[in-house]
Amino acid sequence: MWRPCGVLDDTYEKDIAIIRTRPQWIITGLSLFSLIFLPMMVSGYVLTTINLTAVCIISALGLNVLTGLTGQISLGQGAFMGVGGYSMMVLMNHFGFSFWLALPFSVLNAGFLGLLFGLPSLRIKGFYLAMATLAAQFMIPWAIIYIRPDLTGGTSTVSIQAPSFFGISLTTQSHIYYVIMFFTVLIIFLVRNLARSKIGRAFVAIRDNDLAAEIMGVEIFSYKLLSFFICSLLAGLAGCLWVIWMGAINVDSFTLHESIWYLGMIIVGGLGSIPGTIFGVIFIRALELFAQFLGPLIASYFPDAIGASIKNGISPFIFGLVILLFLVYEPRGLAHRWEITKHFYRRWPFSF
Amino acid sequence: MLTLQFLTTGILTGGIYALIAVSIVLVYKATRIFNFAVGELLALGGYFCYSLVVWAHFPLWLAIIGAMLMAVIVGALVERLVLRPLLSQPTLTIVMATLALSSLLSGLMLMIWSGYVVTFPRNLLPGKTLIIGDVVMSNELVWAFGIAMVAFAILAYFFNKTKTGLRMRAVSEDHELSMSCGINITLIFAVTWILAVVLGSLSGFLLGNRLGLTPAITPLIALRAFPAVLFGGLESLVGAVVGGLTIGILESLVGGLIDPKYGEITPYIILLLVLIFRPEGLFGLKRIERI
Numbered sequence: 324m325w326r327p328c329g330v331l332d333d334t335y336e337k338d339i340a341i342i343r344t345r346p347q348w349i350i351t352g353l354s355l356f357s358l359i360f361l362p363m364m365v366s367g368y369v370l371t372t373i374n375l376t377a378v379c380i381i382s383a384l385g386l387n388v389l390t391g392l393t394g395q396i397s398l399g400q401g402a403f404m405g406v407g408g409y410s411m412m413v414l415m416n417h418f419g420f421s422f423w424l425a426l427p428f429s430v431l432n433a434g435f436l437g438l439l440f441g442l443p444s445l446r447i448k449g450f451y452l453a454m455a456t457l458a459a460q461f462m463i464p465w466a467i468i469y470i471r472p473d474l475t476g477g478t479s480t481v482s483i484q485a486p487s488f489f490g491i492s493l494t495t496q497s498h499i500y501y502v503i504m505f506f507t508v509l510i511i512f513l514v515r516n517l518a519r520s521k522i523g524r525a526f527v528a529i530r531d532n533d534l535a536a537e538i539m540g541v542e543i544f545s546y547k548l549l550s551f552f553i554c555s556l557l558a559g560l561a562g563c564l565w566v567i568w569m570g571a572i573n574v575d576s577f578t579l580h581e582s583i584w585y586l587g588m589i590i591v592g593g594l595g596s597i598p599g600t601i602f603g604v605i606f607i608r609a610l611e612l613f614a615q616f617l618g619p620l621i622a623s624y625f626p627d628a629i630g631a632s633i634k635n636g637i638s639p640f641i642f643g644l645v646i647l648l649f650l651v652y653e654p655r656g657l658a659h660r661w662e663i664t665k666h667f668y669r670r671w672p673f674s675f
Numbered sequence: 676m677l678t679l680q681f682l683t684t685g686i687l688t689g690g691i692y693a694l695i696a697v698s699i700v701l702v703y704k705a706t707r708i709f710n711f712a713v714g715e716l717l718a719l720g721g722y723f724c725y726s727l728v729v730w731a732h733f734p735l736w737l738a739i740i741g742a743m744l745m746a747v748i749v750g751a752l753v754e755r756l757v758l759r760p761l762l763s764q765p766t767l768t769i770v771m772a773t774l775a776l777s778s779l780l781s782g783l784m785l786m787i788w789s790g791y792v793v794t795f796p797r798n799l800l801p802g803k804t805l806i807i808g809d810v811v812m813s814n815e816l817v818w819a820f821g822i823a824m825v826a827f828a829i830l831a832y833f834f835n836k837t838k839t840g841l842r843m844r845a846v847s848e849d850h851e852l853s854m855s856c857g858i859n860i861t862l863i864f865a866v867t868w869i870l871a872v873v874l875g876s877l878s879g880f881l882l883g884n885r886l887g888l889t890p891a892i893t894p895l896i897a898l899r900a901f902p903a904v905l906f907g908g909l910e911s912l913v914g915a916v917v918g919g920l921t922i923g924i925l926e927s928l929v930g931g932l933i934d935p936k937y938g939e940i941t942p943y944i945i946l947l948l949v950l951i952f953r954p955e956g957l958f959g960l961k962r963i964e965r966i
Contacts, residue, residue: 390767394767396766396767396770442951443947443950443951446950446951446954447950447954449766450709450766450770451905451950451954453766453770454901454905454946454950455946455947455950457898457901457943457946458943458944458946458947458950461898461940461943462940462943462944462947465936465939465940465943469936579895580778583774583777583778586771586774587771587774587775587778590771594767628789631789632785632786632787632788632789632790633786635785635786635789635790636781636782636783636784636785636786636787636890637782637786638782639778639779639781639782639785640778640779640782640783640785640786641782642775642778642779642782643775643776643777643778643779643780643781643782644775644779646771646772646774646775646778647757647772647775647776647779650761650764650768650771650772650775651760651761654764654768
C-alpha cells in the first residue's frame with residue numbers, strides 16, 4: 324500500500340489502522356462533530372436533500388460491494404430497496420411491530436431475497452447476470468402490486484407511522500436525520516473495513532479473474548452469494564430509511580429507472596472506491612438539483628406546453644449525458660480525480 | 676377454441692417481439708454489445724413515424740421511408756459518438772453506456788413529444804379485421820406480422836447473398852481475423868448499428884400503431900424481447916425469431932387463459948428459468964473460457 328513520506332508503522336496496530344495520522348484524526352473528529360450540529364444550521368429543504376443523499380449513499384455502497392468489488396452487475400438495486408421498505412411497512416402497519424423491531428427483520432428479508440436472485444450467479448456471469456437481476460427488477464414490483472394488495476396496498480401510496488426513540492416521536496426531518504446519519508456513518512465504516520478484510524480481497528479476486536481466484540482457493544460461489552447478500556442487505560436498510568424519510572411508501576419509487584441511477588452513481592464516483600461512491604451520490608444528486616433549477620429556466624423561453632415537457636425531460640437527459648461523458652473521458656470516476664488532487668497536494672511544490 | 680384464438684394473437688404479437696429480438700442479436704453478434712437502449716431507439720423510430728404522419732401529413736408509405744432515413748442517421752450517430760469510443764471495454768462499461776443512452780433518449784423524447792400517450796390515426800393500415808372460423812385477427816397485427824416476415828426474408832437474403840452481409844457474418848465470427856482479411860470493421864460496426872436501429876424503428880411503428888407511444892411505457896414493452904433473445908440464444912438470428920414467437924405465444928396464452936396479470940410477468944419468469952437451466956439458449960454457442 325502506498326504511504327506518504329514520514330508516516331512509519333512500527334506496530335501492527337498502526338499498520339492496520341484506518342485513520343493513521345493526527346491530522347486525519349482531527350479532520351474525522353471535526354467532521355463527525357459538525358454532522359451532529361448540521362440540522363441546527365441548515366434549512367428544512369436542504370436537510371431533506373441531505374437525508375435523501377445519505378439514504379442513497381447506503382444503497383450505493385451496497386451496490387458498490389456487489390458491482391465495484393465483486394464485479395457482478397446488478398440492475399435490481401431499486402427493487403431490493405422496495406423489498407426492505409415494504410417489509411417494514413407491512414410489519415409496522417399490519418403486525419404492530421415498532422420501527423426498531425421491524426428494522427432487522429425487513430433488512431434480513433431484503434438480504435435473503437437478494438440471495439435468491441443471486442443463485443443464478445452459480446452458472447452465469449457478466450451480462451447474463453445483469454439479465455437475471457433485471458428479471459428481479461420486474462418480478463418484485465409485480466409481486467408487490469398483485470400478490471397481496473390487501474397488505475401492500477397495491478399501486479396506492481401507504482403512509483407509515485413515525486418511529487419513536489425512548490418516547491420521543493421522530494416526526495421532523497431533523498429527528499430522522501440523526502437516525503439516517505447514524506446508519507450512514509456506521510455503514511461507511513463497515514464497508515470500508517470489509518473492503519480490506521479477507522472477504523473483500525476475495526471479492527476483488529473474483530472481480531479480476533474468477534477462474535484464477537477459484538484455482539487459488541477462493542470459493543467463488545459462496546463469496547458471490549455473500550456479496551449479493553451484503554448488497555441487498557444494504558439496499559433493504561436504505562429502503563427502510565427511505566420509508567421513514569418519506570413517511571409513506573409507493574411502488575413507483577423503486578423502478579428500473581432508480582436502479583440505473585444507482586449504477587450511474589457508482590460509475591461516476593469510481594467503481595470499488597468508498598469515497599468515490601460518496602462523491603458519486605452527492606454529484607448525481609447535485610446534478611438532479613441543477614436540472615430542477617435549469618429546467619424552469621429553459622422552459623421560460625418556450626410556450627407553456629413545450630416548457631412543461633422540457634422540465635420533465637431535462638433530468639434524465641442530463642443524467643444520461645453525464646454518465647456517457649464519464650464513461651468516455653473519465654472511466655475511473657471522481658475517486659481517481661480525488662487521488663490526483665491528494666497527490667498534487669502532498670507532493671507540492673514538486674510535480675513528480 | 677379460445678386457446679386457438681390466443682395462440683393466433685400470440686404468434687402475431689410474437690412477430691413484433693421477433694423483430695426487436697433480431698435487432699438486438701444483430702448488434703450483439705457483430706460487436707459483442709448488448710443493446711439495453713433498444714426500447715428507446717424503437718420508441719424514437721415510432722415517434723419519427725408518428726410526427727411525419729400526424730404533424731407533416733405524409734402518406735404512410737412515405738412516412739415509413741422517412742422514419743427509416745432518420746433511423747439511419749440516429750444509428751450512425753449512436754455508433755460513432757457512443758459505442759465507438761468504448762470499443763473492447765469491459766462488460767459493465769458497455770452495459771452502462773447503453774443504459775445511459777436509454778436515459779438520454781428517453782429525456783429527449785419527453786422534451787419533444789411530452790409524456791402523454793400519442794396514438795396513430797385509426798385505420799392507418801388498409802384492410803379490416805380478419806375472421807377465419809372462430810378466430811379473430813386484427814388487421815394491425817396481421818400487417819405487423821407480415822411486415823416482420825418480409826423483413827426477415829430480406830435479412831436472410833442480405834446475409835447469404837450480399838457482400839456486406841457476408842462481411843458482417845465474418846466480423847461476428849472473429850474481429851481480428853476479419854480485419855486481417857481486409858474488412859473495414861468500423862464500417863461494418865456502423866452498418867450493423869444502422870441496420871439494427873432501422874429494424875427497431877420498424878417495430879416501433881408497428882408497436883405504436885397497435886398500443887400508442889409513450890416515452891415511459893413503450894421501452895418497457897420492448898424489454899420483453901430480452902427473454903426472447905436469451906431463449907433463442909444470443910448468437911443466433913433464427914433463435915431470435917423462434918424466441919420472439921415463443922414469448923409472444925406464451926404471454927398471450929397465459930394472459931388469456933389464466934389471468935392477464937400473469938401474462939405480464941411470464942416473459943421474465945421464462946427469462947429467469949432460461950438463465951438457470953440453459954444460459955446459452957436454444958441455438959446459442961456454449962462459451963469455453965481460458966485463463
